[in-house]
Amino acid sequence: MDFLTHWTVFQSPSMVWVTLLAVGLVGLSKGGLGGAFALMGVPLMSLVMPPVLAAAVLLPVLLMMDAASLWIWRHWRDGEVLRVMLPAAMVGIAAGWAAAAVTSDAAVRLIVGIVALGFAARALLGRFIGTAPRYVPAMGWLWGTIAGFTSFVAHAGGPLFQIQVLPKRLDPKLYTGTSVLFFAVVNLVKVVPYAALGLFERDVLVSALILLPLAFISVRAGAAVIKRMKPEVFYPFTYSMVVVVGVKLVWDGVSALF
Template sequence: MALADWTIFASPAMIWVTLLAVGLVGLSKGGLGGAFALMGVPVMSLVMPPVLAAAVLLPILLMMDAVSLWIWRSYRDWEVLRTMLPAAMIGIAAGWAAAAVTSDAMVRLLVGLVALGFAARWALGRYLGSAPRYIPAMGWLWGSIAGFTSFVAHAGGPLFQIQVLPKRLDPKLYTGTSVIFFAVVNLVKVVPYAALGLFEAPVLWSALLMLPLAIISVRIGAGIIRRMGPEVFYPFTYTMVAIVGVKLIWDGITGLF
């Protein structure tokens, strides 16, 4: 039986491009910057429709979440999660309700502008002595927006970072908290995605084929983060926020025009 008979992979190019996308997303899931995570669907969209790419990627993300949860199982900040997770559930519900009338491109553009502004604020603060401050109550705002944008545009990462990065957690604690937050968000998204009929058998078999690479890439990303001190981790992560912001702005503008 040919591979194309039971998976979505109709050509070798589709397989190689998907392997590249999964590798990049896996490094991000291990903790190595959110910029790589945003490359998943765009890279896969070079050889397949974006909706199909997103459908294949979600089960892979769940596999990666399981691996990441095990790797970072001892690291979490409950203060962040107690506020942001309930808020994210509200955002996901709003995104599901508004999916039919929400512009993916506009959401990406707005999130990109906010993320780029946040990174610029941090960069200026290093010279002006006024860095972004952590305000616990703002977790309700950024958590709900992160849930909404994660559902409608797979772009929740920058909003989580805007809330949590100013807290200056230990890199391992920050990564473990991020892993729990997005593992829960991705798991909750399964219900509405399944209701939309996106998880057909070829999609699930295709995702299963990517499991070995998903595990390896997550572990590589986690291994790199474990060796980073705060003096390297935070400038690196804020730089990733800026790159994500530019990428989302570009995606939003090209999607609108």
């Protein structure tokens, strides 16, 4: 442990093991296997280290996961979705940066969680009453902007992307590749303001470097599962993950506010 305690943020074996579990779960999500896993990263690590430190360690790892995911899914993307949602997300990130000082992370998580649960409920009821959510390309400007904003201020952009894109019923591989590219660009743009906060210190970067092998392995594992998943399994699974994410965000928001 001498090397770890001197060169990294890990000061005990429990910090190492909990961080490895968190990175593994986030990597599965980055590979395409359920957005709910991505939300577990910082909360899990926060059990053994301050939340701000957990986010700082995870950010460089997320960028490397994005790079691995981009390579794996490089042949799969929906240009129509990206042409609308990526520019909109840049607007949302800029708004989030400008409003960061007066925006409540907890309130944003609560609102996004409620919206996600409402979307999932409508999708479920729509199967019985014939009013399931429809894909409307122009709505990508709205949901893309909100996804960029909530991703910046609360790392909670996933449900908004899903609300826009899931009704299009893309092939699972095409959906995953589009999602991967969208959030890779969003995370890369977020690096500039995060770096300005002084998060990338030596021990943080060394810690992230040690975690990279597990990050790549877990991303590939998640991608391998998705590539073998049929649409009739993928979409019920993904909508279930929207519900899990929504419940988690509502719980986080209510716990922090009350």
